[in-house]
Amino acid sequence: AQSVTQPDIHITVSEGASLELRCNYSYGATPYLFWYVQSPGQGLQLLLKYFSGDTLVQGIKGFEAEFKRSQSSFNLRKPSVHWSDAAEYFCAVGSVFSIGGGADGLTFGKGTHLIIQP
């Protein structure tokens, strides 16, 4: 079964500093990978996605992520964080759930809580 690991439960970064959030996945085929952000009390918003092609993908709010097949990783980066980036970040992979195969949905990591220091 597919799985997603986000090794860091919490990360604290100073405002203006660079950011990298780690994501490792386990999947038998070519993965479809996503990063979502969740602000307190809100639903999830898609930051970016990787389906195929260029391994460096650009997203909204100045985020980017790089797919590295050899490392089974899809790390999220931002060159300079803003206080408004404080949130929960989820990495996800497209999933197959049903016993008969061919299902739909996302498997999420447990999330990384980003704290921004002034």
Next chain:
Amino acid sequence: NAGVTQTPKFRVLKTGQSMTLLCAQDMNHEYMYWYRQDPGMGLRLIHYSVGEGTTAKGEVPDGYNVSRLKKQNFLLGLESAAPSQTSVYFCASSYSGTYSNQPQHFGDGTRLSIL
């Protein structure tokens, strides 16, 4: 444009009671999903639907039922609520499935407590 709307936003139930969570989307999306979010667990898929009149099981379907009688609505039911179902429930919708170039749009969640 409301997007994905979940009703109610908060609810407290007693063990054994039943209730239905409503998800409505106004984007004419075919696919709809119900997830639950528990502390330290991320989101896990409960059930999903690939179109009006269809439903399918996700990762954690036990104790829940769903219905998609209208394209815009996806209902999640708890027939006999248990404390283990205390969670935050998220609905999502998308124009087409995960393996397409269409993202899932999420509602703001329903916080459900079972006493």
